[in-house]
Amino acid sequence: MDLLRFTTAGSVDDGKSTLIGRLLYDSKSIFEDQLEAMEESSRRRGDENVNLALLTDGLKAEREQGITIDVAYRYFATPKRKFIIADTPGHTQYTRNMVTGASTANLAIILIDARKGVIEQTKRHSFIANLLRIQHLVVAVNKMDLVDYSEEVYQKIVQDFRNFASRLDNIVEITDIPISALNGDNVVDKSENMPWYQGPTFLYHLEHVYVGGEENHVDARFPVQWVIRPMSDEWHDFRGYAGRVAGGVFKPGDEVTVLPSGFKTRVKAIHSPDGEKAEAFAPQSVCITLTEEIDISRGDTLVKTNNPPQVSQDIEAMICWFSNKPMPPHAKFVLRHTTQETKAIIQDVKYHVDINTLHKIEGVDSFSMNDIGRISLRTATPLIHDSYRRNRITGSFILIDPGTNETVAAGMII
Amino acid sequence: MPNYHLSNLDQLEAEAIFILRETAAQFENPALLFSGGKDSIVMAWLARKAFWPARMPFPLVHIDTGHNFEETMTYRDEFVELIRASLVVGSVQESIDQGRVVEEKGPNASRNKLQTVTLLDTIEKNQYDACLGGGRRDEEKARAKERFFSHRDDFGQWDPKNQRPELWNLFNGRKNPGEHFRVFPLSNFTEMDIWMYIQRENIPLPSIYFSHSRDVFERNGSLLAVTEFLKPQDHETVTQKIVRFRTIGDATCTGAVESTASNLDEVIAEVAAARQTERGTRSDDKRSETAMEDRKKEGYF
Known part of the structure; x- marks a missing residue:
């Protein structure tokens, strides 16, 4: 079975949780006991209809305030596909969760309230989806029932959005669908209220959209995670390198270079408890043995000799700031990249991006929560990396505040 | 160009093995919480695969309420042997005898809640700094908001409103002394995925x-x-x-x-x-x- 990971983004009250609830409800992915519990809560709260948002709003505070605070992961399957939904909140202060959900998604749903049209949050979320290299967008224009199912209103919103999105260079494909999550129009079943709309329903599109592998199958990269040494009689001299292929394909006999040391050797075998494998590709987790004994440890990376990555201590990157404490100028951080951890110092803040206009704001030297911008930083040890555009795994990093251990920023290498 | 495509189960397996290895690498003294239920069985099976041909570098920890189905206990000992793991048992009965907890009264009395004290005591006594759990996000609405690497303060508590963001393959397991992590390698498995995986792998x-x-x-x-x-x-x-x-x-x-x-x-x-x-x-x-x-x-x- 195929797997599609998507993320939903929207503003407060534009009905995102209701849409997901509707999707699960109409595709019969909600169980009877969940429905009973929901009906019971709705009744207690005095809601007129069953409040489908209660299905995703799992935490106490969320139920009390009627808003989504944290990323919730939802699962459902149809005979065509299994789906993982990262349901992310639309509040300004929780943008970090939107970035989190987007980092592992193949597709993003941008939800727009038909009465409000394209607003700041819509642009912010689209920009983040693009920044994190999500190639497929679904623009769901919701609450069509509240604008009398007007085609004119819908077309204007679609046009406004396309005008904005033409500047988002990573987006490969956009599909627009007019829906009413509350009433179920065009979610799973085709709406009788919008005969002017000839396109697919929301679920049909998710089931059929072609999503090419996000993995890079060209540049062979294997960050070593753990060294396996059984020290047993049976496996006396066994020394295997465990990790998850971050890009490309490895086969026994391939010449590889160990970075950062630069030693060259060959792949002897690719092991698994089910027997040796003929090849390993992203995102498989495997164990590789080499023909020569070389000193290799966690944080080192095996690459094919004829296709090396960048190896550098000076990094240019776009970052998104998560912490509610602003970044001090020339701050020092712990940087995590693949299986490597090193120290990093911010050398320069180049600019912020105004997410409404996509204009650069220069002359800034710090970051506050939700700021997105370009920096240059220097690391204590070289990063074995590719650009994020080329490889999401070897091109991404997080910054950790060494004082609080909090993850304060996410970075994408340029 | 060959078709480099992984099925749903293969992707879930690769992810879980990555998380298990990351736990071994980032923490000094991890443990795998084993209940004898199908999720922790699958997790232990994946741990055997992740470190094969070496043994898994952490013990299985069973929090024993003393109120077990007999079949589960027989199974536990055979399975531990099969996957060549070591076993540590934390006993709720012992916590009761020592007066750490008081047994619930009445017809609906259960030791379920008491387990938490025994679990935290076992973690503290053995100084585990990461506990692998078989929780899945599709199980329950609060679990749906759980991270792979989930921070616990020095009282063992979870703060769901202040969780660390988790992006890509990057997991931040840094902590202060006394704090620990719960790690959930099966987060993205559904109940159906678990059953399909058990069938594919032929797990007893x-x-x-x-x-x-x-x-x-x-x-x-x-x-x-x-x-x-x-x-x-x-x-x-x-x-x-x-x-x-x-x-x-x-x-x-x-x-x-x-x-x-x-x-x-x-x-x-x-x-x-x-x-x-x-x-x-x-x-x-x-x-x-x-x-x-x-x-x-x-x-x-």
Whole structure:
């Protein structure tokens, strides 16, 4: 079975949780006991209809305030596909969760309230989806029932959005669908209220959209995670390198270079408890043995000799700031990249991006929560990396505040 | 160009193995929490694969309520042997004897909640800094918000409103002394994925997952098994039924379902057609609307 990971983004009250609830409800992915519990809560709260948002709003505070605070992961399957939904909140202060959900998604749903049209949050979320290299967008224009199912209103919103999105260079494909999550129009079943709309329903599109592998199958990269040494009689001299292929394909006999040391050797075998494998590709987790004994440890990376990555201590990157404490100028951080951890110092803040206009704001030297911008930083040890555009795994990093251990920023290498 | 495409199960396996290895690498003294239920069985199976041909570099830890189905205990010892793991047992009975916890009273008394104290004591005594758990996000609404690497403060508590963002393959396991992590490698598995994986890998399971004849009685909509730890009240009638269990927990709060599914194929067909969630059989989740969140904040599995 195929797997599609998507993320939903929207503003407060534009009905995102209701849409997901509707999707699960109409595709019969909600169980009877969940429905009973929901009906019971709705009744207690005095809601007129069953409040489908209660299905995703799992935490106490969320139920009390009627808003989504944290990323919730939802699962459902149809005979065509299994789906993982990262349901992310639309509040300004929780943008970090939107970035989190987007980092592992193949597709993003941008939800727009038909009465409000394209607003700041819509642009912010689209920009983040693009920044994190999500190639497929679904623009769901919701609450069509509240604008009398007007085609004119819908077309204007679609046009406004396309005008904005033409500047988002990573987006490969956009599909627009007019829906009413509350009433179920065009979610799973085709709406009788919008005969002017000839396109697919929301679920049909998710089931059929072609999503090419996000993995890079060209540049062979294997960050070593753990060294396996059984020290047993049976496996006396066994020394295997465990990790998850971050890009490309490895086969026994391939010449590889160990970075950062630069030693060259060959792949002897690719092991698994089910027997040796003929090849390993992203995102498989495997164990590789080499023909020569070389000193290799966690944080080192095996690459094919004829296709090396960048190896550098000076990094240019776009970052998104998560912490509610602003970044001090020339701050020092712990940087995590693949299986490597090193120290990093911010050398320069180049600019912020105004997410409404996509204009650069220069002359800034710090970051506050939700700021997105370009920096240059220097690391204590070289990063074995590719650009994020080329490889999401070897091109991404997080910054950790060494004082609080909090993850304060996410970075994408340029 | 060859088709470099992984199926849903292969992707889940690769992800879980990555998380298990990351846990071994980032922490000094991890442990794998093993209940004898299907999720922790799958997790332990994946751990065997992740470090093969070496043994897994952490023990299995079983928090024993003393209220077990006998079949689970027999199975536990055989399985531990099969995957060449070592076993550490934390006993709720011992916590009661030492006065660390007080046994609940009344017909609905359960040791489920008491486990949290024994679990936190076991973690502290052995100084585990990361505990691998078999929790899945599709199980329950509070679990849906859980991270792979989930921080616990020095009282073992979870703060769901202040979780660290998790991006890509990057997991931040940094902590201060006294704090620890719960790690959930099976986060993205669904109940169906677990069953399909068990079938694909041919993993042995405790017999009570399959249909058998048992004396049961009904309480609060659950079919509970008559055991030495749980007796029916006067107004409750005991009948013999053909049942199986969808989840395995403490014998006092895990309900059975009527079922004739006697092998994996039949169980999978039944799960696919089920209209009740598996935790619908767990009376411990029905104590309040946010029962799971409340227990998790305290340090529950």
